[in-house]
Amino acid sequence: MNDLLVRPRRVYVSRKIEFNAAHRLFNPEWPDSENTAIYGKCSNKHGHGHNYLLEITLSGIVDRNTGFLFDLKELKAILEEEIINRFDHKHLNHDVGELQECVPTTEVLCVLIWDILEQRLRNINNRELALHEVKIHETGKNSVRYLGE
Amino acid sequence: MNDLLVRPRRVYVSRKIEFNAAHRLFNPEWPDSENTAIYGKCSNKHGHGHNYLLEITLSGIVDRNTGFLFDLKELKAILEEEIINRFDHKHLNHDVGELQECVPTTEVLCVLIWDILEQRLRNINNRELALHEVKIHETGKNSVRYLGE
Amino acid sequence: MNDLLVRPRRVYVSRKIEFNAAHRLFNPEWPDSENTAIYGKCSNKHGHGHNYLLEITLSGIVDRNTGFLFDLKELKAILEEEIINRFDHKHLNHDVGELQECVPTTEVLCVLIWDILEQRLRNINNRELALHEVKIHETGKNSVRYLGE
Amino acid sequence: MNDLLVRPRRVYVSRKIEFNAAHRLFNPEWPDSENTAIYGKCSNKHGHGHNYLLEITLSGIVDRNTGFLFDLKELKAILEEEIINRFDHKHLNHDVGELQECVPTTEVLCVLIWDILEQRLRNINNRELALHEVKIHETGKNSVRYLGE
Amino acid sequence: MNDLLVRPRRVYVSRKIEFNAAHRLFNPEWPDSENTAIYGKCSNKHGHGHNYLLEITLSGIVDRNTGFLFDLKELKAILEEEIINRFDHKHLNHDVGELQECVPTTEVLCVLIWDILEQRLRNINNRELALHEVKIHETGKNSVRYLGE
Amino acid sequence: MNDLLVRPRRVYVSRKIEFNAAHRLFNPEWPDSENTAIYGKCSNKHGHGHNYLLEITLSGIVDRNTGFLFDLKELKAILEEEIINRFDHKHLNHDVGELQECVPTTEVLCVLIWDILEQRLRNINNRELALHEVKIHETGKNSVRYLGE
Numbered sequence: 044m045n046d047l048l049v050r051p052r053r054v055y056v057s058r059k060i061e062f063n064a065a066h067r068l069f070n071p072e073w074p075d076s077e078n079t080a081i082y083g084k085c086s087n088k089h090g091h092g093h094n095y096l097l098e099i100t101l102s103g104i105v106d107r108n109t110g111f112l113f114d115l116k117e118l119k120a121i122l123e124e125e126i127i128n129r130f131d132h133k134h135l136n137h138d139v140g141e142l143q144e145c146v147p148t149t150e151v152l153c154v155l156i157w158d159i160l161e162q163r164l165r166n167i168n169n170r171e172l173a174l175h176e177v178k179i180h181e182t183g184k185n186s187v188r189y190l191g192e
Numbered sequence: 193m194n195d196l197l198v199r200p201r202r203v204y205v206s207r208k209i210e211f212n213a214a215h216r217l218f219n220p221e222w223p224d225s226e227n228t229a230i231y232g233k234c235s236n237k238h239g240h241g242h243n244y245l246l247e248i249t250l251s252g253i254v255d256r257n258t259g260f261l262f263d264l265k266e267l268k269a270i271l272e273e274e275i276i277n278r279f280d281h282k283h284l285n286h287d288v289g290e291l292q293e294c295v296p297t298t299e300v301l302c303v304l305i306w307d308i309l310e311q312r313l314r315n316i317n318n319r320e321l322a323l324h325e326v327k328i329h330e331t332g333k334n335s336v337r338y339l340g341e
Numbered sequence: 342m343n344d345l346l347v348r349p350r351r352v353y354v355s356r357k358i359e360f361n362a363a364h365r366l367f368n369p370e371w372p373d374s375e376n377t378a379i380y381g382k383c384s385n386k387h388g389h390g391h392n393y394l395l396e397i398t399l400s401g402i403v404d405r406n407t408g409f410l411f412d413l414k415e416l417k418a419i420l421e422e423e424i425i426n427r428f429d430h431k432h433l434n435h436d437v438g439e440l441q442e443c444v445p446t447t448e449v450l451c452v453l454i455w456d457i458l459e460q461r462l463r464n465i466n467n468r469e470l471a472l473h474e475v476k477i478h479e480t481g482k483n484s485v486r487y488l489g490e
Numbered sequence: 491m492n493d494l495l496v497r498p499r500r501v502y503v504s505r506k507i508e509f510n511a512a513h514r515l516f517n518p519e520w521p522d523s524e525n526t527a528i529y530g531k532c533s534n535k536h537g538h539g540h541n542y543l544l545e546i547t548l549s550g551i552v553d554r555n556t557g558f559l560f561d562l563k564e565l566k567a568i569l570e571e572e573i574i575n576r577f578d579h580k581h582l583n584h585d586v587g588e589l590q591e592c593v594p595t596t597e598v599l600c601v602l603i604w605d606i607l608e609q610r611l612r613n614i615n616n617r618e619l620a621l622h623e624v625k626i627h628e629t630g631k632n633s634v635r636y637l638g639e
Numbered sequence: 640m641n642d643l644l645v646r647p648r649r650v651y652v653s654r655k656i657e658f659n660a661a662h663r664l665f666n667p668e669w670p671d672s673e674n675t676a677i678y679g680k681c682s683n684k685h686g687h688g689h690n691y692l693l694e695i696t697l698s699g700i701v702d703r704n705t706g707f708l709f710d711l712k713e714l715k716a717i718l719e720e721e722i723i724n725r726f727d728h729k730h731l732n733h734d735v736g737e738l739q740e741c742v743p744t745t746e747v748l749c750v751l752i753w754d755i756l757e758q759r760l761r762n763i764n765n766r767e768l769a770l771h772e773v774k775i776h777e778t779g780k781n782s783v784r785y786l787g788e
Numbered sequence: 789m790n791d792l793l794v795r796p797r798r799v800y801v802s803r804k805i806e807f808n809a810a811h812r813l814f815n816p817e818w819p820d821s822e823n824t825a826i827y828g829k830c831s832n833k834h835g836h837g838h839n840y841l842l843e844i845t846l847s848g849i850v851d852r853n854t855g856f857l858f859d860l861k862e863l864k865a866i867l868e869e870e871i872i873n874r875f876d877h878k879h880l881n882h883d884v885g886e887l888q889e890c891v892p893t894t895e896v897l898c899v900l901i902w903d904i905l906e907q908r909l910r911n912i913n914n915r916e917l918a919l920h921e922v923k924i925h926e927t928g929k930n931s932v933r934y935l936g937e
Contacts, residue, residue: 044666045741052750053788059780061331065214065241065283070789070853081854083861089283092214092241094331108666109677110744115781116679134214134238145790148855154797182210182243184804185860192798193517194592201601202639208631219342219406230407232414257517258528259595264632265530294343297408303350333357334413341351359778363661363688363730368491368555379556381563387730390661390688392778432661432685443492446557452499480657480690482506483562490500510927512810512837512879536879539810539837541927581810581834629806629839640815641890648899649937655929704815705826706893711930712828 048107055175056112057100060122062131065092066147069136090134095152096180097126099160103172113172125159149181153189161191197256204324205261206249209271211280214241215296218285239283244301245329246275248309252321262321274308298330302338310340346405353473354410355398358420360429363390364445367434388432393450394478395424397458401470411470423457447479451487459489495554502622503559504547507569509578512539513594516583537581542599543627544573546607550619560619572606596628600636608638644703651771652708653696656718658727661688662743665732686730691748692776693722695756699768709768721755745777749785757787793852800920801857802845805867807876810837811892814881835879840897841925842871844905848917858917870904894926898934906936 067090068082078086085091099122103112133139135147141159145151157177164174180186216239217231227235234240248271252261282288284296290308294300306326313323329335365388366380376384383389397420401410431437433445439457443449455475462472478484514537515529525533532538546569550559580586582594588606592598604624611621627633663686664678674682681687695718699708729735731743737755741747753773760770776782812835813827823831830836844867848857878884880892886904890896902922909919925931 044668045747047741047747047750047754052746052785054746054749055784055786056746057782057784063240063242063331065239068855072789081859084281087281087283087287089286090214090239090241091212091281091283092239093212094243105746105750110664110742110747112746112783114677132233132236132240134236134240137238138236145792146855150797150799150801150850150857151790151792151855153799154792154850158792182212186802187857188800188802189797190800193519194598196592196598196601196605201597201636203597203600204635204637205597206633206635217408221342230412254597254601259515259593259598261597261634263528294345295408299350299352299354299403299410300343300345300408302352303345303403307345335355336410337353337355338350339353361687361689361778363686366557370491379561382728385728385730385734387733388661388686388688389659389728389730390686391659392690430680430683430687432683432687435685436683443494444557448499448501448503448552448559449492449494449557451501452494452552456494480659484504485559486502486504487499488502508927510836510838512835531877534877534879534883536882537810537835537837538808538877538879539835540808541837541839579829579832579836581832581836584834585832629808640817641896643890643896643899643903648895648934650895650898651933651935652895653931653933701895701899706813706891706896708895708932710826 045107045110048105048110051104053102053171054105054112055100055102056115057098057176058115058118058122059096059098060126062095062097062127063092064095064130064133064135065090066135067091068146068148070146090136093181095130097156098176098178098180099174100176100178101164101172102175113167121160121163125163126156129159149179149185149187150189153177153179153187157189157191194256194259197254197259200253202251202320203254203261204249204251205264206247207264207267207271208245208247209275211244211246211276212241213244213279213282213284214239215284216240217295217297219295239285242330244279246271246305247325247327247329248323249325249327250313250321251324262316270309270312274312275305278308298328298334298336299338302326302328302336306338306340343405343408346403346408349402351400351469352403352410353398353400354413355396356413356416356420357394357396358424360393360395360425361390362393362428362431362433363388364433365389366444366446368444388434391479393428395420395454396474396476396478397472398474398476399462399470400473411465419458419461423461424454427457447477447483447485448487451475451477451485455487455489492554492557495552495557498551500549500618501552501559502547502549503562504545505562505565505569506543506545507573509542509544509574510539511542511577511580511582512537513582514538515593515595517593537583540628542577544603545623545625545627546621547623547625548611548619549622560614568607568610572610573603576606596626596632596634597636600624600626600634604636604638641703641706644701644706647700649698649767650701650708651696651698652711653694654711654714654718655692655694656722658691658693658723659688660691660726660729660731661686662731663687664742664744666742686732689777691726693718693752694772694774694776695770696772696774697760697768698771709763717756717759721759722752725755745775745781745783746785749773749775749783753785753787790852790855793850793855796849798847798916799850799857800845800847801860802843803860803863803867804841804843805871807840807842807872808837809840809875809878809880810835811880812836813891813893815891835881838926840875842867842901843921843923843925844919845921845923846909846917847920858912866905866908870908871901874904894924894930894932895934898922898924898932902934902936 068085178188217234327337366383476486515532625635664681774784813830923933
């Protein structure tokens with residue numbers, strides 16, 4: 044089966060999930076005026092929120108036996124445990140331990156999710172499987188990508 | 193000009209805008225256990241948030257002179273004043289006066305926005321112009337419509 | 342709480358779910374030539390498939406206590422049981438009992454899903470809650486709606 | 491076959507097509523200052539353009555034999571002839587005869603397309619088949635619907 | 640004309656097409672239990688299906704005379720012949736010769752489409768025109784990209 | 789604050805804006821027959837139009853103090869000035885000085901926007917901030933990317 048895969052083929056597999064969270068862009072080391080100047084209405088006291096659309100991309104060689112890069116059921120379980128449990132229906136400033144000393148911009152959130160997933164996937168025994176990209180769409184207009192550089 | 197409009201034509205014109213807000217589903221008259229039973233993780237203490245996509249529909253007879261139902265520049269200004277200023281980058285439970293005695297579900301928000309806009313548009317001197325529908329997409333999966341019934 | 346709801350408010354709440362299924366448009370009572378004339382490549386022998394995007398709309402009066410029309414967690418469970426279990430990852434011609442004597446067009450599927458859900462929701466003890474509409478997007482271009490008429 | 495259709499079932503079938511056209515909102519009976527006041531930059535001299543997304547909805551009783559409301563291949567041919575040939579890759583002010591005495595707002599375009607399709611579909615010998623709605627999305631934010639009222 | 644193109648400019652041009660197909664993830668060399676363990680409900684006997692959204696990306700230097708990388712009418716014809724004819728309204732396991740010895744996962748399908756199009760485009764006499772990427776969205780959540788590595 | 793950013797992190801931040809413009813694909817140095825052969829109905833005399841969806845991507849190291857790559861309010865102002873003012877509600881062949889000697893294909897437009905924004909952003913004093921990509925979606929099916937190569 045799968046003679047097309049006799050030659051190793053490197054593919055990129057992406058999976059989207061959504062989580063709904065509140066955040067406030069505010070640096071407690073700065074006076075309010077500085078926060079307003081930098082963050083505008085994103086620094087409003089009680090925070091606001093987003094439907095964060097997260098797109099995870101893995102890369103690696105397709106398994107000749109299964110025709111899969113990686114079992115999406117397993118990826119879904121990892122994302123449920125690491126992402127949904129940590130961020131969904133939470134206030135990023137108050138409820139996420141890893142963000143206590145951070146301003147939860149989309150850039151920072153993207154880097155944090157990379158660090159969490161890269162650590163988790165590193166231990167999977169799979170030929171060359173690697174986290175390739177973490178992309179977050181904060182709104183329909185704005186998005187941030189991080190590739191581990 | 194516009195002979196097509198000699199016969200009165202009733203059209204429905206829709207405009208979409210987005211606002212980003214936090215909310216918490218929590219009824220302070222109930223014990224925490226009741227809130228958790230009814231609202232689940234939507235009742236988490238510090239709230240969560242959404243990109244609320246709001247779609248306003250007006251109905252009425254097309255003006256034969258302009259070919260418009262209603263000037264979208266004017267509608268945009270009304271939505272900026274009544275919706276963006278009131279809800280965007282706010283925490284619905286803390287920052288919106290009209291919601292102080294409400295659980296800010298999408299249903300309640302939809303009804304409130306109808307009441308605000310219906311009041312505002314009522315005073316516009318235009319043949320038969322009326323607010324027809326307020327629709328809110330809370331996520332890509334869930335939406336609520338209210339038609340004033 | 343929820344003084345906005347002292348006056349009864351009738352809203353329409355929609356929920357989208359997706360199921361992935363195969364089907365073949367073929368009437369066994371007709372010769373192949375007739376099937377080809379009517380259904381074209383949709384009658385290819387082994388079938389083809391779609392990501393069916395289903396949108397269910399309920400209508401009724403918002404509950405003043407909860408601010409909900411209907412608990413979306415409960416709706417999600419009903420859709421899982423009645424729709425996902427019955428149609429997802431199935432071949433509509435072979436695997437769905439209710440469609441054995443049917444040509445599984447989107448129109449027929451829409452009517453069947455209405456009948457299933459209308460029966461199921463009828464027994465829920467809720468002021469005026471009713472199934473309002475079943476809409477299926479077969480592709481990004483084609484959709485069918487049924488309102489029980 | 492199709493016992494589900496023994497009872498007559500009224501469905502609404504929608505089909506989307508896109509056409510790419512230029513237009514200018516300008517009333518030659520008015521001075522330039524009036525055009526600028528009413529239409530703003532939409533009255534720029536050489537026009538601008540849109541990807542017009544048109545959604546046509548037909549209503550009627552599903553045919554028990556075919557399980558179709560109406561053959562989408564036939565609808566596609568009608569839309570190709572009446573809509574694509576007339577409007578696609580055209581400048582609405584210069585190239586469309588029916589719009590010579592009109593300001594080509596989305597409202598006017600919607601009404602014109604209704605008149606064209608309603609006339610064309612009226613002659614099809616089909617139980618209760620009728621044009622139900624013409625909807626045009628001018629941009630992702632603005633849309634107009636006309637139902638023949 | 641086109642002085643902007645005196646300096647060679649390498650662009651990436653993408654075109655999306657959709658095909659509707661059925662498939663079953665099943666390896667006949669394995670017992671049923673193994674298929675179920677690996678593929679879950681994707682291995683259901685009669686298959687299921689998808690609206691496969693395919694996005695082809697070409698790269699190369701823009702032609703100074705035409706301002707095009709490649710004539711999209713010609714690309715459309717190639718995709719009609721090589722992709723639509725081969726895959727649309729087909730059951731991938733039964734109707735596609737090249738997949739007879741394959742498990743038709745999205746990864747395998749992506750690699751096959753690359754091989755077909757790379758072979759076809761190789762013979763076009765065009766400065767540096769090359770197939771850059773084949774991307775398939777199997778659902779709104781899952782996608783696979785292959786770049787020929 | 790922002791200990792996650794002690795190690796420099798290179799991110800890619802994207803912003804989408806839309807402009808509505810008319811264009812005509814026509815090379816005045818060629819006879820009409822040549823224009824028709826190459827550009828087909830895109831060379832119709834009075835032009836046609838599109839909702840151009842532009843996606844700008846910047847790359848660079850996240851600022852440890854703000855958690856931003858670049859202030860999106862500032863980017864929005866630059867895009868308003870350089871893109872909206874120049875292209876929105878314009879006819880690309882008549883109203884844009886930089887395109888007077890060009891056939892305004894999407895490829896050419898993409899290259900021009902790169903040149904404009906790369907020049908503008910070059911002067912911003914920011915560690916390693918750079919324009920990474922300009923992408924234009926001409927329709928839902930066709931898009932072009934340019935990365936400065």
